[in-house]
Amino acid sequence: xxxxxxxxxxxxxxxxxxxxxxxxxxxxxxxxxxxxxxxxxxxxxxxxxxxxxxxxxxxxxxxxxxxxxxxxxxxxxxxxxxxxxxxxxxxxxxxxxxxxxxxxxxxxxxxxxxxxxxxxxxxxxxxxxxxxxxxxxxxxxxxxxxxxxxxxxxxxxxxxxxxxxxxxxxxxxxxxxxxxxxxxxxxxxxxxxxxxxxxxxxxxxxxxxxxxxxxxxxxxxxxxxxxxxxxxxxxxxxxxxxxxxxxxxxxxxxxxxxxxxxxxxxxxxxxxxxxxxxxxxxxxxxxxxxxxxxxxxxxxxxxxxxxxxxxxxxxxxxxxxxxxxxxxxxxxxxxxxxxxxx
Amino acid sequence: xxxxxxxxxxxxxxxxxxxxxxxxxxxxxxxxxxxxxxxxxxxxxxxxxxxxxxxxxxxxxxxxxxxxxxxxxxxxxxxxxxxxxxxxxxxxxxxxxxxxxxxxxxxxxxxxxxxxxxxxxxxxxxxxxxxxxxxxxxxxxxxxxxxxxxxxxxxxxxxxxxxxxxxxxxxxxxxxxxxxxxxxxxxxxxxxxxxxxxxxxxxxxxxxxxxxxxxxxxxxxxxxxxxxxxxxxxxxxxxxxxxxxxxxxxxxxxxxxxxxxxxxxxxxxxxxxxxxxxxxxxxxxxxxxxxxxxxxxxxxxxxxxxxxxxxxxxxxxxxxxxxxxxxxxxxxxxxxxxxxxx
DNA sequence: TCAACAATTCAAAACGTTTTGAATAATTTA
DNA sequence: TAAATTATTCAAAACGTTTTGAATTGTTGA
Numbered sequence: 001x002x003x004x005x006x007x008x009x010x011x012x013x014x015x016x017x018x019x020x021x022x023x024x025x026x027x028x029x030x031x032x033x034x035x036x037x038x039x040x041x042x043x044x045x046x047x048x049x050x051x052x053x054x055x056x057x058x059x060x061x062x063x064x065x066x067x068x069x070x071x072x073x074x075x076x077x078x079x080x081x082x083x084x085x086x087x088x089x090x091x092x093x094x095x096x097x098x099x100x101x102x103x104x105x106x107x108x109x110x111x112x113x114x115x116x117x118x119x120x121x122x123x124x125x126x127x128x129x130x131x132x133x134x135x136x137x138x139x140x141x142x143x144x145x146x147x148x149x150x151x152x153x154x155x156x157x158x159x160x161x162x163x164x165x166x167x168x169x170x171x172x173x174x175x176x177x178x179x180x181x182x183x184x185x186x187x188x189x190x191x192x193x194x195x196x197x198x199x200x201x202x203x204x205x206x207x208x209x210x211x212x213x214x215x216x217x218x219x220x221x222x223x224x225x226x227x228x229x230x231x232x233x234x235x236x237x238x239x240x241x242x243x244x245x246x247x248x249x250x251x252x253x254x255x256x257x258x259x260x261x262x263x264x265x266x267x268x269x270x271x272x273x274x275x276x277x278x279x280x281x282x283x284x285x286x287x288x289x290x291x292x293x294x295x296x297x298x299x300x301x302x303x304x305x306x307x308x309x310x311x312x313x314x315x316x317x318x319x320x321x322x323x324x325x326x327x328x329x330x331x332x333x334x335x336x337x338x339x340x341x342x
Numbered sequence: 343x344x345x346x347x348x349x350x351x352x353x354x355x356x357x358x359x360x361x362x363x364x365x366x367x368x369x370x371x372x373x374x375x376x377x378x379x380x381x382x383x384x385x386x387x388x389x390x391x392x393x394x395x396x397x398x399x400x401x402x403x404x405x406x407x408x409x410x411x412x413x414x415x416x417x418x419x420x421x422x423x424x425x426x427x428x429x430x431x432x433x434x435x436x437x438x439x440x441x442x443x444x445x446x447x448x449x450x451x452x453x454x455x456x457x458x459x460x461x462x463x464x465x466x467x468x469x470x471x472x473x474x475x476x477x478x479x480x481x482x483x484x485x486x487x488x489x490x491x492x493x494x495x496x497x498x499x500x501x502x503x504x505x506x507x508x509x510x511x512x513x514x515x516x517x518x519x520x521x522x523x524x525x526x527x528x529x530x531x532x533x534x535x536x537x538x539x540x541x542x543x544x545x546x547x548x549x550x551x552x553x554x555x556x557x558x559x560x561x562x563x564x565x566x567x568x569x570x571x572x573x574x575x576x577x578x579x580x581x582x583x584x585x586x587x588x589x590x591x592x593x594x595x596x597x598x599x600x601x602x603x604x605x606x607x608x609x610x611x612x613x614x615x616x617x618x619x620x621x622x623x624x625x626x627x628x629x630x631x632x633x634x635x636x637x638x639x640x641x642x643x644x645x646x647x648x649x650x651x652x653x654x655x656x657x658x659x660x661x662x663x664x665x666x667x668x669x670x671x672x673x674x675x676x677x678x679x680x681x682x683x684x
Numbered sequence: 685t686c687a688a689c690a691a692t693t694c695a696a697a698a699c700g701t702t703t704t705g706a707a708t709a710a711t712t713t714a
Numbered sequence: 715t716a717a718a719t720t721a722t723t724c725a726a727a728a729c730g731t732t733t734t735g736a737a738t739t740g741t742t743g744a
Contacts, residue, residue: 014724051700053392079421084444097442100428356694447731
């Protein structure tokens with residue numbers, strides 16, 4: 001591998017000049033620059049990243065950690081995002097270090113990468129309330145971007161999130177507008193920030209529609225077909241069964257749909273279904289029978305903003321200026337209809 | 343962050359001695375070593391990885407590349423392995439760089455990481471015949487381990503693979519022993535090495551059982567429920583429908599099972615099903631109705647051997663000594679029964 | 685007591701860059 | 715033509731380790 005010195009020796013220049021020439025510094029003579037560039041190409045020169053890192057103090061790496069505990073359910077969406085992230089970081093000539101954690105301490109893998117000085121920053125997925133990881137990274141001053149916003153009020157870190165309150169409100173408002181009054185909500189895991197926000201949105205539209213005690217219509221759980229199935233079972237065996245389901249993911253909606261079919265109930269005639277659609281491949285809303293009404297905001301769409309935010313953060317931007325909340329669009333398909341007369 | 347120099351200054355030693363003390367060299371005085379170690383702990387010293395890399399010429403990183411083209415199907419198993427890999431590499435104090443490729447050239451992302459001197463080696467998943475990535479890495483002398491063996495005969499690179507020929511042979515032999523003579527095989531994508539081997543195993547047992555022209559019973563495709571469903575449809579609408587299905591994955595088996603249910607066919611009374619089980623979470627063989635007979639070899643099990651092989655490779659071992667073929671075990675459950683009398 | 689040897693430690697070089705401060709060459713101004 | 719600028723280049727230091735070869739100290743044997 002050719003080094004700066006090799007080029008310098010070849011042209012009778014100093015490494016300093018060669019370095020400047022290749023990095024486009026203005027003070028280097030045009031002719032010299034030309035010669036250096038052609039020599040670099042001829043010798044197939046590639047700057048040694050490690051050396052650059054040593055002097056710059058940056059690693060050029062971004063850490064992404066997956067907690068491989070029980071909720072394997074997160075995997076699908078997690079990887080969807082991680083994959084896209086890797087692509088967009090590559091555009092900034094950064095790379096993604098991927099680490100899977102098995103320990104009980106959620107902070108441990110972050111600590112490990114920090115202490116190895118392996119990364120310049122982290123992207124945190126699936127934040128919870130009072131997230132220990134966020135606290136740790138803030139304490140040591142390590143840059144990070146959160147996918148999803150953990151707290152309710154204003155925060156001082158960078159994040160990209162969708163407006164979960166509005167999404168849930170829009171979805172359940174559609175149902176109340178159609179006359180539904182008994183709406184079951186299969187929400188995400190209770191400790192997740194997005195689940196808290198969606199609950200809030202659901203409550204808001206319930207209040208608007210004069211529905212009492214919305215909380216008794218909410219079930220928290222992992223977003224899987226199994227959860228959807230058992231949730232449908234539970235709600236529909238109540239004395240006052242729901243006429244509609246709101247699901248936090250198309251995966252849960254799949255379970256609900258399966259349960260309805262198995263029990264001779266028709267969607268949308270007997271029961272309407274609305275889901276939030278992350279646009280993950282394994283449960284496409286449009287391929288449901290009937291096609292599913294959703295609030296849609298593809299997970300994929302988060303990748304580029306997250307990577308961009310990280311880039312700006314590492315260029316010294318203020319985290320408070322890097323807070324993006326995007327909104328989900330409501331797409332009405334065939335799984336929703338007026339509430340049946342009772 | 344404390345450096346070697348800081349410790350040296352603190353104790354009135356040279357950085358060289360401190361370095362040796364911390365790296366357990368024998369020539370350093372026991373008392374000195376003790377003092378150095380306690381000082382290191384007190385100052386919370388962590389060696390700077392980048393500096394170590396510069397001098398050692400190693401990056402401590404292993405590259406894993408996902409080709410994000412059409413066959414999204416690979417994702418599930420890919421991530422299963424990648425996750426485990428990250429864990430086991432961490433045990434060697436190595437990290438995993440994860441890169442997603444979108445270009446048409448399968449070699450491009452490897453080249454990119456190589457030219458940045460970002461990694462010490464690669465782990466290649468889903469090899470195909472005459473894989474260009476393997477050719478490239480061999481040409482430039484970059485260490486790599488292949489998950490799955492690409493060629494038929496002996497090869498000179500390190501790999502971990504399961505014995506696909508035997509797995510397919512065992513599975514189809516089970517069916518022929520039960521009297522089945524019309525066995526449909528929903529195999530993997532035709533360019534994949536494992537699909538070629540399984541075809542071979544299938545052919546072997548067909549020949550043993552006196553079944554003619556086995557190839558007309560094979561369909562190649564992505565291992566998805568959709569493929570299973572359409573494959574079942576195609577085969578069962580033939581004039582001589584199969585009495586059994588052999589699937590390359592439980593995902594395809596799911597599609598077959600769905601098709602049977604939808605069309606009033608019973609498994610195992612009308613049709614038997616055997617699948618190869620990678621033990622991925624989204625399609626558990628044991629949760630099928632009825633529980634699925636499989637040849638089982640969990641994807642997860644590949645992670646540790648792959649990481650170990652990589653470790654040895656980087657320690658200078660000969661790739662030819664690092665070739666592991668493990669065998670899948672046949673687990674008979676309730677989805678297989680004697681062929682129906684015709 | 686002196687040489688021979690082993691046990692420790694050290695200074696300096698190396699890895700390949702970037703950056704600093706100074707030096708040289710080229711050009712302009714007076 | 716000398717002085718003052720400006721444009722260009724350079725040598726050396728820096729980043730934080732590891733490794734090399736030499737130097738120092740301590741110990742043993744004669």
